[in-house]
Amino acid sequence: MIKLLKYFRAKDWILSVVILGFIVCQVLLDLALPDYMGKIVDLIEQQGTINEILIQGLKMLGIVAGSVLSTIIVSYLAARVAAGFAKRVRRAVFTKINSFSMEEMEKFSTASLITRTTNDITQIQQVITMFLRMAFSAPVMAIGAIVKIVGKSGTLSWITAVAIILLLSILILIFSLVSPKFKKMQKLTDKINGVTRENLTGIKVVRAYNAEKIQEEKFDKVNTELTKTDLFINRVFSIMTPGMQLIMGGLSLAIVWVGAYLIAGGSISLAVMTTFTQYAMKVIISFLMLSVLFIMVPRGFVSGNRIYEVLKTENKIINGTVTTSEEEGTIEFKNVSFKYPDSDDYVLKNISFSVNKGETVAFIGSTGSGKSTLINLVPRFYDATEGEVLVDGINVKEYDLNSLYKKLGYVPQKSFLFSGTVEENIKYGDENATKEQVNHALKTAQASFVEKLEGGLNYPISQGGKNVSGGQRQRLAIARAIVKKPEIFVFDDSFSALDYKTDKALRKTLKKETAGATSLIVAQRIGTIMDANKIIVLDKGEMVGIGTHKELMENCKIYQEIAYSQLSKEELA
Numbered sequence: 001m002i003k004l005l006k007y008f009r010a011k012d013w014i015l016s017v018v019i020l021g022f023i024v025c026q027v028l029l030d031l032a033l034p035d036y037m038g039k040i041v042d043l044i045e046q047q048g049t050i051n052e053i054l055i056q057g058l059k060m061l062g063i064v065a066g067s068v069l070s071t072i073i074v075s076y077l078a079a080r081v082a083a084g085f086a087k088r089v090r091r092a093v094f095t096k097i098n099s100f101s102m103e104e105m106e107k108f109s110t111a112s113l114i115t116r117t118t119n120d121i122t123q124i125q126q127v128i129t130m131f132l133r134m135a136f137s138a139p140v141m142a143i144g145a146i147v148k149i150v151g152k153s154g155t156l157s158w159i160t161a162v163a164i165i166l167l168l169s170i171l172i173l174i175f176s177l178v179s180p181k182f183k184k185m186q187k188l189t190d191k192i193n194g195v196t197r198e199n200l201t202g203i204k205v206v207r208a209y210n211a212e213k214i215q216e217e218k219f220d221k222v223n224t225e226l227t228k229t230d231l232f233i234n235r236v237f238s239i240m241t242p243g244m245q246l247i248m249g250g251l252s253l254a255i256v257w258v259g260a261y262l263i264a265g266g267s268i269s270l271a272v273m274t275t276f277t278q279y280a281m282k283v284i285i286s287f288l289m290l291s292v293l294f295i296m297v298p299r300g301f302v303s304g305n306r307i308y309e310v311l312k313t314e315n316k317i318i319n320g321t322v323t324t325s326e327e328e329g330t331i332e333f334k335n336v337s338f339k340y341p342d343s344d345d346y347v348l349k350n351i352s353f354s355v356n357k358g359e360t361v362a363f364i365g366s367t368g369s370g371k372s373t374l375i376n377l378v379p380r381f382y383d384a385t386e387g388e389v390l391v392d393g394i395n396v397k398e399y400d401l402n403s404l405y406k407k408l409g410y411v412p413q414k415s416f417l418f419s420g421t422v423e424e425n426i427k428y429g430d431e432n433a434t435k436e437q438v439n440h441a442l443k444t445a446q447a448s449f450v451e452k453l454e455g456g457l458n459y460p461i462s463q464g465g466k467n468v469s470g471g472q473r474q475r476l477a478i479a480r481a482i483v484k485k486p487e488i489f490v491f492d493d494s495f496s497a498l499d500y501k502t503d504k505a506l507r508k509t510l511k512k513e514t515a516g517a518t519s520l521i522v523a524q525r526i527g528t529i530m531d532a533n534k535i536i537v538l539d540k541g542e543m544v545g546i547g548t549h550k551e552l553m554e555n556c557k558i559y560q561e562i563a564y565s566q567l568s569k570e571e572l573a
Contacts, residue, residue, distance in 0.1 A: 002304075003304075003308050004089060004124070004304050004307065004308060004311075007085055007088045007089050007092065008085060009084070009088075012081050012084065012085060015077050015080070015081050016081060016132065018077060019074055019077050019078055019081070019132050019133075019136070020136050022070045022073050022074050022077075023070070023074055023133075023136045023137045023140065024136075024140060025066070025070050026066075026067050026070035026071055026074065026137065027137055027140045027141050027144055028144070029063045029064075029066050029067040029070065030063075030067055030141065030282065031141070031144045031145060031148060031279075031282070032063055033060060033063055033064070033278070074132075074133055074137075075133060077132075078128075078129050078132035078133050079129055081128065081132060082125045082126075082128040082129040082132070083125065085124075085125070085128060086121050086122070086124065086125035086128075089121055089124070089307065090117060090121050092311060093116065093117050093121070093307060093310055093311065094117060096310055096311055096313070097113055097117070097310065099315055099317075100313075100315065101315065101316050101317040101380070101381060101382060101383075102376075102381050102382055103316050103340075103341050103382065104313055104315065104316065107313075108310065109190070109194060110194075110197065111190055111191075111193040111194035111196075111197050112190040112193075112194070113310070114193060114197075115186070115189055115190050115193050116303075116306050116307055116310055119186075119189060119303075120186065120303035120304075120306050120307050121303070121307065123299050123300055123302075123303040124300050124303050124304055124307070126296060126300075127296045127297060127299065127300030127303075128300075130292060130293060130296050131293065131296075131297070131300075134289045134290070134292060134293055135293060137286075137289065138286045138287070138289040138290045138293070139286070139290075141282055141283075141285070141286040141289075142282075142283050142286035142287065145279045145280070145282040145283045145286065146283060148275075148279045149276060149279050149280065149283070156255055156258060156262075156273075156276050156280070159251065159254045159255060159258060160251065160255075160280045160283060163247050163248075163250070163251040163280075163283075163284065164283065164287065166247050167244065167247055167284070167287045168287075170240060170243050170244065170247075171240075171287070171290065171291055171294050174236055174237070174239075174240050174291075174294065175294050175298065177236050178232075178233050178236050178237070178295075178298065179298045181229055181232060181233050182233075182298045182299045182301075182302045183302045184229055185226065185229050185230065185233070185302075186302055186303065186306060188222060188225055188226040188229060189226065191222045191226075192219070192222045192223060192226055195215075195218050195219050195222055196219070199215045199219070237295060240291060244284075244287070244288055244291060247284070248281070248284045248288075251280055251281075251284060252277060252280075252281070255273065255276060255277050255280060256273075256277070316383065317380050317383060317401070318397070319400060319401050320397060320398040320399045320400055320401070321398070321400060322394055322398045322399050322400060322403065323399075323400050323403040324403070325391075325392035325393060325394050326392070326393065327357075327392040327393040328357055328392055328487055329356075329357035329358060329392070329487045329488060329516075329517060329518040330354070330355060330356060330357055330390075330391070330392055330393060330518070331354070331355040331361075331378065331389075331390065331391055331488065331518065331520070332353070332354040332355070332388075332389075332390040332393075333351050333352055333353050333354075333374075333377075333387065333388075333389055333390075334352055334387050334388040334389075334390065335350055335351075335352055335386065335387040335388075336348060336350070336351040336352070336374075336377065336384045336386065336387035336388070336389060337349050337350055337351070337384070337385050337386040337387055338370075338373060338374075338377065338382065338384050338385045338386075339385050340382075346385070346541055347370050347373050347541050348370045348373060348374055348541045349541045349542050350387075350542070351374065351387070351542075351543055352387075352543075353534075353536060353543070353546060355518055355520070355534070356518075357516075357518055358515070358516050358517065358518060359518055359519075359533040359534060360511075360514075360518075360519040360521065360531070360532045360533050360534075361518075361519070361520055361521070361532060361533065361534045361535075361536065362520075362521040362522075362523055362528075362529035362532040362534070362535045362536070363375065363520070363521070363522045363523070363535075363536050363538060364522075364523055364524070364526070364529060364535060364536075364537055364538070364559070364562060365537055365538035365539055365558070365562075366539065366558075366562075368540075369538040369539050369540060369541065370538050370540075370541040371493075371522045371538055372413055372492050372493065372522055374522075374538070375490055375492055375520050375522055376492075377389050377396070378391065378396065378408070378488070378490060378520065379404065379405065379408055379410055379490065380396050380397070380399075380401065380404065383396075383397060391404065391407060391488070392407070392487075406486070407486055407487045407488055408486050408487075408488050408489075408490055409429070409481035409482070409484045409485075409486035409488070409489045409490065410481065410490045410492075411474075411477045411478055411480075411481050411489075411490065411491050411492065411494040412477070412492050412494070413492045413493045413494070413496075413522075415465070415470075415473040415474045415476070415477035415494065415497075416464060416465065416473075416477070417461050417464065417465030417468070417473055417476060417477070418461070418463070419460075419461060419462060419463040420460070420461055421455075421457060421458050421459060421460060421461065422450055422453070422456070422457050422458070422459050422461060422476065423435070423438055423457040423458065424461075425461055425465075425476060425480060426438045426441060426442065426476065426479050426480050426483055427483070428480050429441075429479075429480040429481060429482070429483040429484035430483050430484050430485070433483045435457065437483055438457065438479075438483060439457075440483075441479040441480075441482040441483040442475075442476075442479045443509075444479070444482050444509045444510065444513045445475045445476070445478040445479035445482060445506065445509075446475055446498075446502050446505050446506045446509065447472070447475040447476055447478075447479050449472055449475075450476075469497075470497035471497040471498050471499070471502070473497070474494055474495065474496075474497045474498060475498070475502075475506070477494065478491075478494060478506070478510075482510075482513060482514075485517075486517065487517060487518065488517065488518045488519070488520065489514055489517055489518070489519040489520065490520045491519065491520065491521045491522065491523075492522045493522045493523060493524060494521075494522075495507075495523065495525070495528050496523075496524060496525075500527065503525070503527065503528060504527070507528065507531070511531070525566065526549075526562060526563045526566050526567055526572070527566070527567065527571075529549070530549045530572075531549075532548075532549070533548070534546065534547065534548065535547065535548065535549060535552055535559070537552060537556055537558055537559045537562075539558050544556065544558050545558065545559050549572075553572065
């Protein structure tokens with residue numbers, strides 16, 4: 001957590017000093033109150049006048065008002081510093097996550113990253129607020145009260161010292177018991193978020209297979225473990241509060257009891273005992289404030305370490321420096337092999353091919369053959385383990401990522417839409433696109449259904465595009481790529497949800513629209529790729545065929561098997 005302090009601005013440090021100043025002011029005022037109370041008791045014992053007592057009372061009211069005002073200012077400034085800090089850390093984490101490759105995303109899991117961005121940062125914010133308010137005031141209050149106590153009565157001072165030792169012992173014991181549990185709680189929170197997310201995402205499958213009980217059991221297992229950990233922590237803390245109250249009550253009773261004997265013996269006056277009691281209570285209150293920090297700080301440190309773990313993660317995808325290239329629209333794979341992190345098996349093995357500007361190259365093969373993995377190397381979602389991937393004659397690893405992405409129009413396997421209007425989603429491809437360009441892209445993508453939607457381009461899309469069909473999502477995603485007008489189109493099985501009629505019409509309009517641009521197409525349907533300039537056949541991560549449809553039908557057995565399983569000889573001719 002300490003390493004996160006770099007997100008404190010100079011202004012925050014200045015405000016922290018100001019907070020400290022007001023805390024010192026508040027503490028000094030609070031420490032003055034018992035003396036005035038002692039004076040009032042003294043006046044009563046000596047039968048002072050009402051006016052004298054009233055003057056001391058008014059002074060006490062003035063001190064209380066000053067203390068309250070200081071407390072309000074401290075609370076406001078502490079909340080402001082903590083909120084600003086949390087905002088900057090949240091932004092830093094969000095930006096860092098956006099720079100992650102698929103490898104880093106898989107390392108943490110989506111559920112954990114969400115927890116770290118929300119719950120963990122909130123924990124830190126609360127800790128900073130409490131720390132600024134109490135970490136300064138509690139020690140100053142305790143030291144000031146102890147200084148006031150010393151010398152007034154040796155016997156009563158010893159009683160107070162014993163109470164302090166007992167308090168410290170309780171705090172150390174509690175800290176040692178609960179500190180390891182906070183880390184476990186955050187991990188369990190990640191798990192429960194993961195199970196919940198999985199259930200909500202796959203709710204249709206869960207219901208279709210009557211798997212509610214299975215999911216409930218998975219949830220209950222994690223939920224029970226989280227509850228047990230939470231209850232353990234709360235049980236420990238439930239002992240702390242009455243324990244401290246017992247010590248506080250015992251201290252008050254001991255001071256009054258022993259003080260009564262001392263007064264009777266003439267060692268001290270009633271005013272001294274009254275003053276001493278109040279200062280002793282302030283010492284105890286200081287330790288109670290510290291106990292709150294003992295509750296919050298361990299959580300804060302756990303959350304801080306989890307956040308720092310994200311921020312310190314080194315990106316496996318390192319940004320290059322190249323922004324321009326002499327060539328345009330060319331792609332080349334040179335002896336490319338790839339395996340996922342922590343895996344010994346290669347997903348792709350020694351892949352080599354080239355694509356010229358304006359060509360359409362398709363990839364086909366059985367499930368798990370490595371088609372999607374292969375084209376994911378082009379936008380650097382992963383980097384090749386061995387070999388080189390060249391775009392416009394330059395290794396993709398050398399590109400500035402923004403410059404590389406500008407060249408690409410990517411349509412993922414699972415089309416994703418963002419919350420907002422249809423128009424806003426299409427403009428992800430080009431935020432400066434006109435309505436005419438948006439409408440043209442929609443027409444090219446065979447997305448005429450937009451006209452029938454209420455509001456047309458202003459129709460609200462829910463998060464993930466859940467309020468439109470799978471085929472509609474794919475067409476909108478394709479329109480988003482079209483409006484960008486990239487050098488290279490990357491279609492990762494982007495036509496799978498379309499019926500044959502729409503697929504055929506889309507391929508016809510796309511051929512015209514993307515003339516001059518290079519297209520990479522991953523497909524399951526032979527009909528989608530028959531007209532490609534080049535078809536690459538993959539099997540178990542290896543290239544087993546390359547050529548036109550006609551050539552592959554003559555010399556590639558695997559391609560033939562795929563083709564005849566989908567279409568008749570007449571359709572394939």
